[in-house]
Amino acid sequence: MANPFLGVFFHWLGGLASGSFYVPYRGVKKWSWETYWLVGGFFSWIICPWLLASVMTSDLLGVLRQQSWGTLWWTYFFGAMWGFGGLTFGLTMRYLGMSLGMGVALGYCAAFGTLLPPVFKVFIPTIPVPETIVQIASTVPGQVTLGGVLVCLIGIGVAALAGFTKEKEMPEAEKKKVIKEFNFTKGILVATFSGIMSACFSFALTAGNPIGEASAALGTSTLWTGLPKLVVVLLGGFTTNFLWCTMLNIKNRTGYQYLASYVRVEHAGLKPSGSEPAAAADAATKVSQVDLKVPKLSNYLFSALAGTTWYLQFFFYTMGETQMGKFGFASWTLHMASIIIFSTMWGWILHEWRGASKKAHGLIAAGIATLILSTIIIGYGTYLKGLSGAD
Numbered sequence: 594m595a596n597p598f599l600g601v602f603f604h605w606l607g608g609l610a611s612g613s614f615y616v617p618y619r620g621v622k623k624w625s626w627e628t629y630w631l632v633g634g635f636f637s638w639i640i641c642p643w644l645l646a647s648v649m650t651s652d653l654l655g656v657l658r659q660q661s662w663g664t665l666w667w668t669y670f671f672g673a674m675w676g677f678g679g680l681t682f683g684l685t686m687r688y689l690g691m692s693l694g695m696g697v698a699l700g701y702c703a704a705f706g707t708l709l710p711p712v713f714k715v716f717i718p719t720i721p722v723p724e725t726i727v728q729i730a731s732t733v734p735g736q737v738t739l740g741g742v743l744v745c746l747i748g749i750g751v752a753a754l755a756g757f758t759k760e761k762e763m764p765e766a767e768k769k770k771v772i773k774e775f776n777f778t779k780g781i782l783v784a785t786f787s788g789i790m791s792a793c794f795s796f797a798l799t800a801g802n803p804i805g806e807a808s809a810a811l812g813t814s815t816l817w818t819g820l821p822k823l824v825v826v827l828l829g830g831f832t833t834n835f836l837w838c839t840m841l842n843i844k845n846r847t848g849y850q851y852l853a854s855y856v857r858v859e860h861a862g863l864k865p866s867g868s869e870p871a872a873a874a875d876a877a878t879k880v881s882q883v884d885l886k887v888p889k890l891s892n893y894l895f896s897a898l899a900g901t902t903w904y905l906q907f908f909f910y911t912m913g914e915t916q917m918g919k920f921g922f923a924s925w926t927l928h929m930a931s932i933i934i935f936s937t938m939w940g941w942i943l944h945e946w947r948g949a950s951k952k953a954h955g956l957i958a959a960g961i962a963t964l965i966l967s968t969i970i971i972g973y974g975t976y977l978k979g980l981s982g983a984d
Contacts, residue, residue, distance in 0.1 A: 600916030607909030608931020610902050615686045616939060617899040623887045626687065627841035628850045629896045630680075631834065636900030638831035645908065646820040651811040656804060656821050664803045665825060671797035672829025678791030680834050681783050688780030697752050697781065701745075701788020738974030745967030752960030758953040797826040798911075819911025827907070856887050906932070930968045937961050 621629045646653050657665070685698045711726040729735035759777075801822030809818045842848035850856065910928055 600913040603909045603913030603916060604928055605931045607906040607913060607928055609935050610909060611906035611928075611932040612935025612937075612939060614899050614903040614906070616943075617895045617902065620895040621892045623856045623885055624850050624892050625841070625845060625847040626684075627838040627845070628847055629892065629899075631838035631842075632851070632893060632896040633900030633903070634831060634834045634838070636897050637903045638827040638834070641901055641904040641908075642820070642824045642827045646824050649817045650808050650813040650820050653808075653821055653824070656807045656811060657825070659807050660804055664800065667800035668797050668804065668822060668825040669829040671793045671800055672826035673833050674790055674793035674829075675797055675826070676790075676830035676833025678787045678789070678793065679830050680837055681787035682791060685780060685784045685787050688776045688783060697784040698788045698791065701785055701792075705789045705792040732978070734974050734977035734980075736974075737977060738971050741967050741970030741974055744970055745964060748960050748963030748967055750960075751956055751963055755953050755956035755960055758956060759949045762950050762953060794826070797829070798822065798914075801825060815915050816912055819914060820908070823907050823911060827904075850887070854887055854889060856885055930965045933961055933964055933968075 618629060618633070643653075650656070682698055689697065711724055711729050714725045715727065724735075730739060798819075804822040804825065805818040808821045809815065813821075839848075906928075913928075
């Protein structure tokens with residue numbers, strides 16, 4: 594029997610996991626981004642999904658073998674497309690920080706998670722989406738939902754203005770005390786792409802519904818029926834991220850970091866003056882190479898913790914979805930809103946906006962509040978659609 598209150602609790606746990614997953618990566622030292630992202634990704638996309646689905650559901654491999662190629666393909670394909678969003682999501686955190694980065698990326702995700710499936714349905718009628726954008730816009734519930742998307746885009750604009758204000762007001766050294774690679778322009782571009790592609794996750798879950806139904810038919814408890822489809826969705830996400838991170842390992846020559854105990858870095862020091870001529874004493878600095886010890890064990894532990902935490906957002910999302918009953922329309926809304934709230938909380942805890950003006954603080958607060966309001970409006974539009982469908 595459905596329990597919406599328990600469903601809301603699970604969705605908030607998922608939001609807490611998603612809003613917190615990047616924190617452990619801050620403990621990784623002397624590894625490149627592509628190295629720790631891929632290590633964490635193995636836990637997010639391979640180890641945790643297969644382990645928990647194998648333990649908590651009935652005959653996982655049998656359920657997957659029952660599925661049509663169409664179901665498996667669309668679930669995997671949308672998972673791979675979502676993988677591009679997940680890949681660039683990490684870059685968003687690097688360039689904008691947790692509060693602004695997640696707020697903008699997830700705002701786009703909420704908006705395009707609503708818009709893209711029906712838009713694609715116009716051009717690809719076979720995709721597992723019930724209505725086209727034209728059909729949605731012709732109904733009152735659809736118009737409310739599209740209004741929510743408009744509010745969402747306004748919220749993104751306000752949050753982006755806050756980031757622009759912060760960048761303009763704060764000295765470069767101050768901005769990079771907490772966010773070492775802060776870059777507003779690059780971050781906004783990456784966040785836009787990430788938000789659009791991350792919306793594919795909701796398509797993947799819809800495409801994978803037959804997998805959950807087959808698992809339930811074999812005796813899996815309702816609470817865990819969402820886990821088998823995560824195996825397929827996240828395998829798609831793993832494919833995208835694995836290929837990209839491996840290419841970066843080759844390009845940047847960082848593949849050795851997975852096993853190395855030391856990393857070689859360049860160190861600049863002044864040439865000794867001694868009895869050398871004045872011109873020589875004023876010459877450019879001498880560059881030497883220094884080997885620094887890598888905390889390999891702690892790097893693996895922090896990356897594993899980050900990856901596991903990221904997977905838990907999906908784990909709790911599918912649990913919450915099974916408990917929402919007739920309020921299932923609110924699942925995506927609750928997920929997005931809770932992630933934005935918890936990521937903003939971490940942004941304040943980590944002092945990402947320390948030194949910014951009151952204007953910038955006010956703008957980011959208004960932007961986050963508008964994004965949350967938009968998810969509520971989008972959810973209400975879905976609720977109205979459910980009522981009209983019941984009639």
